[in-house]
Amino acid sequence: MNKLAGLALLGTLLTLTACEDAKEIKEDAKDTGAQVQQELDKAWTKVKETTHEIKHDESLNQLLQQSKAMGLDMYDDGKEVAVDAWIKSKETAGDLTEKTKQKAREIAEEIEQARKDLNKD
Numbered sequence: 001m002n003k004l005a006g007l008a009l010l011g012t013l014l015t016l017t018a019c020e021d022a023k024e025i026k027e028d029a030k031d032t033g034a035q036v037q038q039e040l041d042k043a044w045t046k047v048k049e050t051t052h053e054i055k056h057d058e059s060l061n062q063l064l065q066q067s068k069a070m071g072l073d074m075y076d077d078g079k080e081v082a083v084d085a086w087i088k089s090k091e092t093a094g095d096l097t098e099k100t101k102q103k104a105r106e107i108a109e110e111i112e113q114a115r116k117d118l119n120k121d
Contacts, residue, residue, distance in 0.1 A: 054060060
């Protein structure tokens, strides 16, 4: 019976030791979780602060405004170049049309002269 009682006592001690280890592991996990949460909170706070600094950085805002103004200027310049090119193409087309009309008149005069010459004979 002493053996049985000894085994029971040993089993109880092992169970208590296992429970104690489990409790210790649980507490370690809880502590680790709290530390991780603190680090995450610090990192998130840093991200928010950095974002706020960037958002309110005057030099960055000026750079963005200048970039926007340059983009609008380039758009306006491009528009002017396109309008000028269109006007020049129209003028050139008009010049070509005048040259074509002049050439047609010259040919018509030559044809008329040739008819007169044929009718004389």
